[in-house]
Amino acid sequence: MNSSRPVTIKDIARRFRCSPSTVSRALNDHPAINEDTRKNIQEYAKEVGYQRNEVSLSLLNKKTASLGVVVPTISNYYETAVIEGLHTVLQPMGYTLNICVTNESYLLEKESLSKLLSNRTEGIFLSVSQETYDAGYYEHLESVIQRKTPLIFIDREYEDFETSRATVDDYHGAFAAVEHLISIGYKQIAHLKGPNGLTVSEQRFKGYINCLKKYNMPIREDLIINTNFKVESAILPTKRLLELASPPDAIFGVNDQVAIGAMRVAKDKGLRIPQDIGLVGFDNSPISAYTFPSLTTVHRPGRKIGMEASRLFLNQLNGSGDFAPESIVLPSELVIRESSLRI
Amino acid sequence: MNSSRPVTIKDIARRFRCSPSTVSRALNDHPAINEDTRKNIQEYAKEVGYQRNEVSLSLLNKKTASLGVVVPTISNYYETAVIEGLHTVLQPMGYTLNICVTNESYLLEKESLSKLLSNRTEGIFLSVSQETYDAGYYEHLESVIQRKTPLIFIDREYEDFETSRATVDDYHGAFAAVEHLISIGYKQIAHLKGPNGLTVSEQRFKGYINCLKKYNMPIREDLIINTNFKVESAILPTKRLLELASPPDAIFGVNDQVAIGAMRVAKDKGLRIPQDIGLVGFDNSPISAYTFPSLTTVHRPGRKIGMEASRLFLNQLNGSGDFAPESIVLPSELVIRESSLRI
């Protein structure tokens, strides 16, 4: 019976009539092991496909080399870019990434964290779910903190936690976007807002509002409509905007997806972009450069955020006892393309 | 000194002057434990934030409840949809997903698999890297097979392995796409092909070729150009196509990204879509429904593939000894939109 039980160090020891210690040392090139013994054991190990059981080592050394990544979703360009960034830095260092998707649910987030802790994950990257954020829950984070497991916030953060965080400067990105529209000469700028309560939504919204204020432009409640970040969630809101008695002459979308949805609706209505209506998105997703017209947007360095977050984690890990949390805020950058360039 | 060493069962045992066994049983509601003892221990455990060390359990039970997902990239809509599908089924069952990105590199793939096996992952979902596929390497899979760790191929497969696999019927999808273009009346259909050697590229290419053959249409080498799936890789090839003495009147892109790139170039050249040139993509990515004109494409059920792959894994896991690998081929489905509807 070709049992599939993995070969252990004991099996090898039995085969060579020696102790497990000897096998262990032989496999690890310990100098105190006889050259012949070493070679024989190594050869045999290779032959039978021995592979060290890392689980037992984890138990022994209390090192699992695994990290948790807890995010609301992975079906956006930005989120995957962040994960790629984490990966780029951490995979080469031997870390394994455990991805947990919360679907914006508090319960799933709580369970994910608990599971990660039980698995003795060595660090957790967390972008809190909307539900968590809305409700202001934070108890589930206490145990992470208490365990002193490094916890790095990504994008969505709690102000009152002593943890490191890596975020993009959404506020100034949004501000720059709106300022750009104003500088071109657009007068009635609408905003397709993201879900209420999320930092990213609110920061961009604040950027939008404050920029309008700065330039003494009226703030019209009817030009601000919610979306859920998805392209289809922009369709109806945009239609409503364009049917207003006094419709906007520009739209600032909370991300590229909704801006592209808006673009579609505007074109369907026969409006010319950017002549009749200006458009700006957020994210600088790959597609945004190739829409027609190409979409003015705000670049959001997802990969870089992932890499910076990794750095923050490593700092905390290697830091001496007097660890001080760091906050990294990466600048977002306006990318001007055709959809806003009315001349 | 507020040590962060996690509380163990032994700590609790010491506190209650009882044996670890009692604590273990108390925490697991074992019936043989005195009611008072149980309550006291459970209360105390909660108070000090005891959390079972799953690593030790993994060692004991040889069950890690973790699964490997090895993919070339996670920055495409399709790949993330697959992962979401896996997640949807497997996370509720208590599995943790270890995501490994290979960047199409054989070496990284090999290392990832080896790592997963060392970590005693209970199953592996693999979409082989292009390098692996090109070179026809397969030795690194032997150890997975030998360990009898369930291995499920996703999309890209090796014909000669006794493993389950879940793939999309790319061939017929491509065939249907081209047939549709022909039925509309397009005569010179170009193909923006994916990278050579990859199953998805080649299957779609084959569908394209065979469809042309079936309808006795000429196969023009100059209308077939390679891309790398990314939107920008479609720009130059499309330009070249459109500058031909006898340019195509339709383009079938290997995915939505390149089709959208082609759309952009065609529009820049002043061509009307679908009147002057028809366009079809592949994937049915969210954005494809909202381009202007909307993009005819072939739906590729990524989420479903992930869910089916999970099912295959579970079948293999629960199957009796006489496991027979299954092959699931999900149909792809033509989604007709504006970009090909010349009337």
Next chain:
DNA sequence: GAAATTTTTTCAAACGTTTGCATTCAATAT
């Protein structure tokens, strides 16, 4: 009040590996 029974707790082994210390054995030095 002793025997029988039931309830509750402890013991010990197991999972796979590493590692400080002890041991063995052979070779060299005296």
Next chain:
DNA sequence: ATATTGAATGCAAACGTTTGAAAAAATTTC
């Protein structure tokens, strides 16, 4: 021939948990 050295290997504990079997304690029975 004996003590000394050095090389090679073995022993045992440790990591945290579970679990069958044994032991101890409490309760019931006659």
